[in-house]
Amino acid sequence: MKKKPVVVFLCTHNSCRSQMAEAIAKMKYYNLIESYSAGTELKDRVNQDAQRIIKDKYGYDMEKEGHKNKTIFDVPKPDVAIFMGCDIACPAVPYEYSEDWGLDDPTGLGDEMFLRTIAIIEEKMSELIKKLSINKG
Numbered sequence: 001m002k003k004k005p006v007v008v009f010l011c012t013h014n015s016c017r018s019q020m021a022e023a024i025a026k027m028k029y030y031n032l033i034e035s036y037s038a039g040t041e042l043k044d045r046v047n048q049d050a051q052r053i054i055k056d057k058y059g060y061d062m063e064k065e066g067h068k069n070k071t072i073f074d075v076p077k078p079d080v081a082i083f084m085g086c087d088i089a090c091p092a093v094p095y096e097y098s099e100d101w102g103l104d105d106p107t108g109l110g111d112e113m114f115l116r117t118i119a120i121i122e123e124k125m126s127e128l129i130k131k132l133s134i135n136k137g
Helices: 015-028 046-060 111-131
Strands: 007-009 035-038 082-085 097-100
Touching: 007 015, 015 035, 015 046, 015 111, 046 111
Parallel strands: 007 035, 007 082, 082 097
Antiparallel strands: none
């Protein structure tokens, strides 16, 4: 059996975009990739709006599933590094493949912006799975 690639979603604070991406990956692609999120300058906790909206949209409880702020040193070395759009402070990590998704931080911009960000994450993640030539079934 082929090893699942380790995909790490990276953002400076590991509190919002990267956490939502990790949650979506764990829900939709758990059988295809091993997913984590990480950052460099961690916040006190995961963004409460991100947690609420992911729970409302998918019924996935990020807090119950153990989502915590993590540094790049707290997760396995990635095969794939996805930079969420954190500009100059993105963490530096070794990887085999990377993408910068260039997402704006929806923090403080209302639920509609969170939902737009989630839609972009879902689209980009689907494209990533295709690029990695990972087939369901």
